[in-house]
Amino acid sequence: MTTAPAWTEITTVDELVGLLGEPIQRVRDKNRPALLPVDRDWLAASPFCVMATSSVDGRCDASPKGDPAGQLVHVIDDTTIAIAERPGNKRADGYKNIIENPYVGLNFLIPGRGDTLRVNGRARLVVDAPFFDEMVVKGHQPILAVVVEIEEVFFHCAKAFLRSGLWKPETWDPDGVVPRRAVIAHESEPTGLTLEQLDEYYEPENYAKGMYA
Numbered sequence: 001m002t003t004a005p006a007w008t009e010i011t012t013v014d015e016l017v018g019l020l021g022e023p024i025q026r027v028r029d030k031n032r033p034a035l036l037p038v039d040r041d042w043l044a045a046s047p048f049c050v051m052a053t054s055s056v057d058g059r060c061d062a063s064p065k066g067d068p069a070g071q072l073v074h075v076i077d078d079t080t081i082a083i084a085e086r087p088g089n090k091r092a093d094g095y096k097n098i099i100e101n102p103y104v105g106l107n108f109l110i111p112g113r114g115d116t117l118r119v120n121g122r123a124r125l126v127v128d129a130p131f132f133d134e135m136v137v138k139g140h141q142p143i144l145a146v147v148v149e150i151e152e153v154f155f156h157c158a159k160a161f162l163r164s165g166l167w168k169p170e171t172w173d174p175d176g177v178v179p180r181r182a183v184i185a186h187e188s189e190p191t192g193l194t195l196e197q198l199d200e201y202y203e204p205e206n207y208a209k210g211m212y213a
Contacts, residue, residue, distance in 0.1 A: 031154040034078040039153055042117045043073040043081065045110050051083070051146070052105040053097035053123075063094040071137050073108070079150045081119070082126070084135045084142030087210055095146070098123045104148060107156070112167050114158025121151040140212040 010016050022028075035043075047069040052062045065072065065083055074082040083106075085095075098104065102124060108117040126145045135142050165171045178184075182198035185191055191198065200206060 031152040033152060034150065035075065035081075035153060039117060040075055042110065043075060043108060044070050046108040046117070047072055047111070049073075049083070049106050049108045051094055052107075053094040054101055054103065055097045056100040059097075061093040061097055067137055069110075071135070074131055074135050074145075076131060076147070080147065081150065082129075082131060082135070082145045082147045084137075085144035085146065086137070086140075086142060086212060095125055095144075098125060098146070104146070106148065114161035114167070116156045117153065118156050119148065119150055119153045121148045123148045138212040 010019065048064065048066045049072065050062050050064055052060065054060045067084065067086070072083065074084070076082060094104075102122040104121060104123040106119040108119070123146050126147050127143070129145065129147075132141050132145065135145065161167065179187075180199075181202045182195060185198050185202075186193075186195045193201070
C-alpha cells in the first residue's frame with residue numbers, strides 16, 4: 001500500500017475517538033446476544049445479505065448471498081441461524097476463511113429499506129442436517145449451509161442508503177458508464193471465450209438456469 005508523504009493517518013483508537021467522538025448511549029448499547037421477534041421478521045423478509053469473513057492472517061472477503069425472501073435464512077433458535085450455499089463459481093473464498101477463522105459478520109437487506117440488520121458471530125460449515133429439508137428452493141436442497149452462532153445482533157441506521165440514493169430508481173443507470181458483464185469478462189478475465197460466447201453465457205435466461213440445479 002502506497003502512503004503519500006502528505007497524508008495524516010489515524011493509528012490509535014484514542015485518535016479515532018478524538019476525531020469522531022463517542023456514540024450516544026442508545027447507539028453504543030443497542031447490540032444484543034439473541035434474536036428478538038422483530039429480528040426474525042426481518043430475516044424472513046430479507047432476500048439478500050453480505051457475509052464478511054477473514055482468514056487467519058487477516059485477509060478479508062465479503063460475499064453476497066441471495067435467495068427468495070423467507071428462504072435466505074433458516075432460524076434454528078434465538079441464537080443460531082443457517083444460510084444455504086447454492087451453486088456458484090466454486091471459489092469459496094469466504095468458506096475457506098471460515099475454516100481458518102470462524103468469525104463472520106452478516107448484513108441483511110430488505111429492498112427499499114435504508115436500515116439493515118447486522119449479525120456477528122461464529123460460523124461453521126455443515127453439509128447435512130435435518131433442517132436442510134426446510135431450505136429447499138425450486139426442488140433443490142443446499143449442498144452446504146453456514147451455521148452461525150450469534151454473538152451480537154443489532155439494527156444499523158439508514159444514512160449510507162440515504163446518501164447513496166440506492167433505492168431511488170431515478171438514479172439507476174445500469175447500462176451507463178460501466179460496460180455490460182460480458183464485456184467486463186472479455187476485457188479483464190482470462191476466459192478464453194469470445195465476446196459473442198460471453199454474451200450468450202450471461203444472457204439472463206441462460207445464466208439463471210444454473211442457480212439451483
